[in-house]
Structures are given as structure tokens and as C-alpha cells.
Amino acid sequence: MEMSKKIIKVTGVVFVLLLFLLFIGVYCPIQKIFGIPCPGCNMTTSLYYLVQGNLKASMFYHAMLIPTMVFGLLIFYCHIKKKRKWQERLLWMWAGCMIVYYMYRMIFIFPDIPMVYDTNSIFGQFFHISL
Template sequence: MTSQKIKKLGIVVLLFLLLFFYKCPFQTITGIPCPGCNMTTSLYYLLHTDMERSLYYHALLIPTMLIFLACVYFRKNEKIIKILLIIWCILMIAYYIYRMIMYFPNSPMVYDRNSLIYFIFRHI
């Protein structure tokens, strides 16, 4: 197998693992959802053409995909990429704060009682 084929196979395996077996490390440790939590669920519903549920789980999935595509398109212009990423970060933080105020600890921003911190405090 050539080096290029091994890299492509590695990317496919990594994407498969991320899509089907990924567990958010931030939520696994703290129990609190991270800014990107539920984005995979949102992608699942988007791929199944259920736009309402997709937006319910994470409304910034589509803007995130568009910004990613724009970064790929403008990959040679670092200034545009930097501006796009700053805009994306501001949107993600603002949306995260909104979701934590409005939804936490209810769906879709649930507290994970199987987290490491919850386990430690439960046994102290």
C-alpha cells in the first residue's frame, strides 16, 4: 500500500470513529456540555433531512460547515481565514452562552452524571 492510500484510509477510519463512537472529552470530564456538543447529533438529523431537529440540537452546524468551506476556498489568504475564524469563535461563544442560560441542564444541554468530576464528588 502506498503512503497516500494509507493516509486516505486513516482519514476514513478517523471520520468513522468520530461520527459513530465520539464522546466529548470536555463533557466526559466535567459533565457540562461544551460549545460544540450536539453538533454530531445535529449533523445526523441534517443528513436525514430533518432540519427542525438539526437546528434544535445545534443551530450553528450549517454556518460552521459554510465557514469551513470558505476557509478551504480562501486557504491561500491568511487574513480572510483569520477573520472567518474570529467570527466563527464569537458566534460559537455567544450561542453557547445563550444555550447554557436557556436550556441547561435540560435537553439538548444535559448534564452528564457519568462524568469524572461527578464521580469524584459522589465518592468523597
């Protein structure tokens, strides 16, 4: 049983790495394949604007950037202190927040900026989808 879990993890990591290698220069391999933005899309742009001191633009591109950074620090702290239970709880809370925020953006913002549809995606080209 333990060996199969390891194989699944390794296969997943290899798959993700292949996606990134196949789409060098593309900001989001998920958007390049399916045409729709992933839950983390625009987070790098959000970080860019945050570093520049433009909080309004940062929040426009991805409002979960700052909470993600806070959750990351808390999860890392729990890891250092060996509080596995809290580490897992925080990770689930963060994942829940990301899913809710992603659903909000897909319902109320998509396909407008910053949640744009990529008409040149593989799915879009294959099925000739246009929004």
C-alpha cells in the same frame, strides 16, 4: 522561541489524543470529565438529522452546524486563494459565534435536553454534584 511553540502544539495534540483514547465510546470527553457539554456537543447528532432531511431536529440539537459548514467552506476557499487575512478573520468570526451560541445554550437551555449534565462525569462523581 519557535521550538517552545512547537512543543506546546505537540503537547496539546497529544493531550487531546489521549483524552479520546482514554474515553473510547464516549461521545464527548469534555462532558465525560466535567459533566457539562462542550460548545460542539450535539453537532454530530445535528449532522445526522440534517443528512436525514430533518432540519427542525438538526437545528434543535445544534443550530451552528450549518453556519459552521459555511464558515468552513469560506475558510478553505481563503486558504486555497492564499488570503490569510480573511481566513483569520473568518476563523475569529466563527469562534465568536460559537462562543455566543454556547453561552446562550448554557444560560437558557442547560441542564435540559440537549444540553444535559452528565452525573456520571469524573468531576460529578468526585464532587457528588447533582443538578
